[in-house]
Structure formats: C-alpha cells, structure tokens
Amino acid sequence: MAIMLQAEDLNVYYGQIHALHGVSFSVEEDEIVALIGANGAGKSTTLKTLSGILHSKTGSITFMGENITRTETHKLASKGLAHVPEGRRVFLQMTVRENLEMGAYSRPKGEIKDSLDDVFQRFPRLKHRKDQIAGTLSGGEQQMLAMGRALMSKPKLLMLDEPSMGLAPILVQQIFDIIKELHEAGTTILLVEQNAEMALKIANRAYVLESGRVSLSGTGKELAESDAIKKAYLGG
Amino acid sequence: MTTFIQTLIDGLSLGSIYALIALGYTMVYGIAKMLNFAHGDVIMVGAYAVIASVSMASLPPVVGLILSVVICAALGILIEFLAYKPLRKSPSLAVLITAIGVSYLLQNLALLIFGSEQLSFPQVINLPDFAFAGVQIKGVTLATLVITAVIMIALTLFIKTTKLGKAMRASSEDKDAAELMGISVNRTISITFAIGSALAAIAGIFYGASYVYIKPTTGAMPGIKAFTAAVFGGIGSIPGAMLGGIILGIIEKFSQAYISTLWADAIVFGVLVLMLVIKPTGLLGKDIKEKV
Structure with a gap:
C-alpha cells in the first residue's frame, strides 16, 4: 500500500520544554492509525505539528508525496489534510450551517x-x-x-484529536461507529485517543507515545493483546 | 422643542461619525485582539488626503474623496504589516505601546508635511441646508446620517452573509481553528485593517466637512471618543460600536445644549465609567465563557 503520510524525526519544543523527541511514524492509504498514550505524552502536539500549528526543529513531514514540513496551516485543507482539533473548537457563535461552510472554505462554492x-x-x-x-x-x-x-473539505486524511473526550459512553460508541463508517467510505484516518481500548479495536495499526517518544508500535490487535499495554492503558 | 430636535439631529450626525470610527476599533480588536490607538490618526490622514488632492492639487472633489479612502485603506494594511504583524505573538503591552508610537509617528509626519497651522477643509459636500418646522439641518449633517446608515447596513450584511465576512467572524473566534479550515488569518487581519481604515477615512471626510479646520492632532479627540464608544457598546461587537457611537454623539450634543459645553466631554467619559461599573462588557458585549 502507498504511504500517505510520513513523519520523520519530529523534535518539537514549547519554549524550553522538549515535547517531542524524534517522533517518526507513517500512515498508509486506507488505514486507521491510532496514536495512543497518556495525558501529556505528545499526541496532540504531534497532530498540531502535522497541521503546521507547531513546528519541528528537525526532520520532515511528507503528505501524498509532497513535503509539507514548512507549509502554512491554511494551505493544508486544500491538499486534503483535515484536522479535528482537541476540544472540538467549533465556532461557537456561528450557526451549524456556517460552521460547515467554513469547513469548505478552500473549495469552490458550487x-x-x-x-x-x-x-x-x-x-x-x-x-x-x-x-x-x-x-x-x-x-x-x-x-x-x-x-x-x-469532512466538508473532502479530506483524504482525517486527523481526529480525542473525539471521545468528555462524552457519555453511548456517544463514544456512536462516534467510533462513525469513524469506522468514514473509513469504509474511503477516508484514511489518523486517530489520537486516550481511550486506548476503543482506539485499538478499530485501528489497523497503532503507535504508543510515552513522554514524547514512540515506545511501541504494531497492529491494533497486537497492541491490544500486549501485556505492557494492558497494564498501562487498558486497566488490566 | 425645536432645540430638542435640532440637538437630536446634530447628536445623531456626530454619533454616526463616532460610530464609523468605533467600527474600526472594534473590528480590529475582534480579530487581532489589539487596541489600535493609531486608529484615530487615520481620520486625520483621511482629512489631509482630501485637502492635498482637492485644495492643493485641484483634483475634482469626487476623486479626492476616493483617493482619501484608498490611501487610508492602504495605510491601514501598511501599519498592520510593518508595526503589528511582527508583534503577533508578543505581550499585548508591547503592541499597545507600538500603537501609541504609530499614532505619534502619523501626527508628526503630518506636522512635517502640512505644518502646524490648521488648514481649512475644502467644500467637498455641497448640499443645500434644509429647514423643516423651524429646525435647520445642514446638508452635510443629513449626508453624514444617510451615508453612514447605508455603510452600516452594508457592513452588517457583509459580515453576516459573505464568505469573507464569515471568515472574519471565524478568525475572530478561534484563529487556529480558522487556519485549519483553510482561512489565511493573516490575510483576514489585513483586510480588517483596510476596512477599518477606509471607514476612518470616511469619518475624517465628514468630520472635516462638519468642523472645517484640520490640524495634525485632529484625529486624537474623535479617536478617543470613538474608542470610548466602542468600549461603551462592547468592544468586539459591531452593532455595539454602532450603537455606542450614536449614543455617545447624542449624549455629547445634549450635554452641550442643555448642560454646558465645558462639561460635555467630562459627561461623555463619565458615562463610560458608569457603564464599566454597571456592565463591564459594555452594552452589547458578550461575556464569553470558554468551554473546555
């Protein structure tokens, strides 16, 4: 399968704080890839770096064969990269319809x-x-x-940051069902989740982030069965 | 009764000038989260642009007016690009002080170019006066009222319905999220400065036409009053700036007519203080609680 997104050796700093230590990973076409890990492990930082909101001091990000390491955030939507940020960040003072229209900002009106x-x-x-x-x-x-x-931007890769955060269990299930449906409809998905159990169930592959480093990676199934993961994230 | 109606109309007219200027403060604050204290001086630049093109270069008044608006819009973009954009991530105090610096820079440039003596504003708006039931209304006053009303309606529709207007609202609410949608926030901020400064130029034209004499510090007082109006109406709120401007204009004219000319300014600023005590967010300002 073709590689859609390749992140290589990301080192990101918040001032003096070294948040990502040489993070590398890839997402292939038609995959669901999960980034799991504890609070503060660098999951959201990774997504923000991919979106150009934060910048890596080293390494590179390649999306659909194009180097987007230094591409400005607002130019990524039209390339097919969409990012649902942590905490939803919808425009609270605009209507639902207007919010959706903003999602299609980079596309022709027709x-x-x-x-x-x-x-x-x-x-x-x-x-x-x-x-x-x-x-x-x-x-x-x-x-x-x-x-x-x-979705209004017709993304090739949809990055979701903690979609289940703060939701009742029944809604969490619903959101994950929707993610699966989107995947079946042909959207590649990069999922950041604290809810490792749910994430590993639907992920083809997953990476575990620990203090800004990738500590483990494998298929969703392998990781769900691994003892280290069970102990640390699945309460087993 | 005639005095009352006369004062009300004068107040509405002055208030619409304040409202035009206040819109610039509030739009820029809404999107760039900064107080552009050089905004008042753009009024002065707009007025001098008319003097230079119509009185000095003998261009037709219409050309002078258009030039004034275009020059100010370009100046707004330039100020933002040179002075504020490099400070986008700096503490707000740095930006505030820079804005005051830009204000002095503009005033002193005008002083260098046009001298310290006040110049008379050319007769660009030639409209006959109206007499209506004993009330005298100047043509300029009426033009100010009508044109600002049209501008405010147009601006409201622009912000509410156009793609760019919506992008401005989205950017003012959440810059990162707006960028993720594909909106260039930098470009949106530039456009906001251009619109705000163009409105200031129009205000400068009406101000010059009503008050005749222009000097380098002309923009300071209407600027600070319009800022008061923007805060009074709720900074960041566009209808708030319109309403705040008009209310302050009316209060000022009524204080001059019924209380004392000397006290008028004190009353205007006193009303702001009172508003800040009673409702710190201003008349239409929203107390936005962020959802976490």
Missing part, C-alpha cells in the same frame, strides 16, 4: 451543496439544528459538527 447534503445525511441531528448557534449544541453534537466540518 461544490459545497453536495458535501453539505452528505454531512447532513451522515449526521441527521446537524440538519435539524442547522440554523442554531453552535454554542447551544451538546458536547456530542459539537463533536459531530467538528467532524462534519472537517
């Missing part, structure tokens, strides 16, 4: 309508609330809106 219909079909609750201000939505609905908004 193509938006179809994508809007697609998103409303996948998330019927958003359709019912399309003229509502996003700030009035529940946490689960906001997560759906954040995902729908990212």
